[in-house]
Amino acid sequence: MRTRYIPAGVMLVAGAVTCIVSIVQNQDIVKSLITLLVVLILFYVIGLVAKFFIEKILKDLKENKNLQQADEDDTSSDLEKNSENGSVDVKNSPDINDRNRL
Numbered sequence: 001m002r003t004r005y006i007p008a009g010v011m012l013v014a015g016a017v018t019c020i021v022s023i024v025q026n027q028d029i030v031k032s033l034i035t036l037l038v039v040l041i042l043f044y045v046i047g048l049v050a051k052f053f054i055e056k057i058l059k060d061l062k063e064n065k066n067l068q069q070a071d072e073d074d075t076s077s078d079l080e081k082n083s084e085n086g087s088v089d090v091k092n093s094p095d096i097n098d099r100n101r102l
Contacts, residue, residue, distance in 0.1 A: 003055050007047030014043035 018039045022032035 003051045003058075006051040006054065007044050010047035010050065011040050011044040015040050 015036060018036050019032070022035065027035070
């Protein structure tokens with residue numbers, strides 16, 4: 001996912017809303033431009049903060065996914081080793097009777 005464009009998108013949407021509101025309210029041009037400048041700067045900063053949090057969440061999700069895959073790989077390699085050696089891990093093996101228990 002590309003998070004590069006989040007601040008610009010948030011800023012442009014806020015700027016468009018500000019322009020429409022200024023036109024509807026018949027505001028003076030200088031006042032409208034000052035308001036637009038303040039809104040653009042403010043929402044650009046808000047977009048940067050949102051981008052930071054989204055990237056952090058995506059990074060954490062990716063790391064968790066990699067850890068889960070590594071755990072699955074370790075488990076499958078342990079099972080392969082046990083089957084090659086002819087031994088069975090009794091503590092971690094599923095019990096046939098567990099299905100019948102409530």
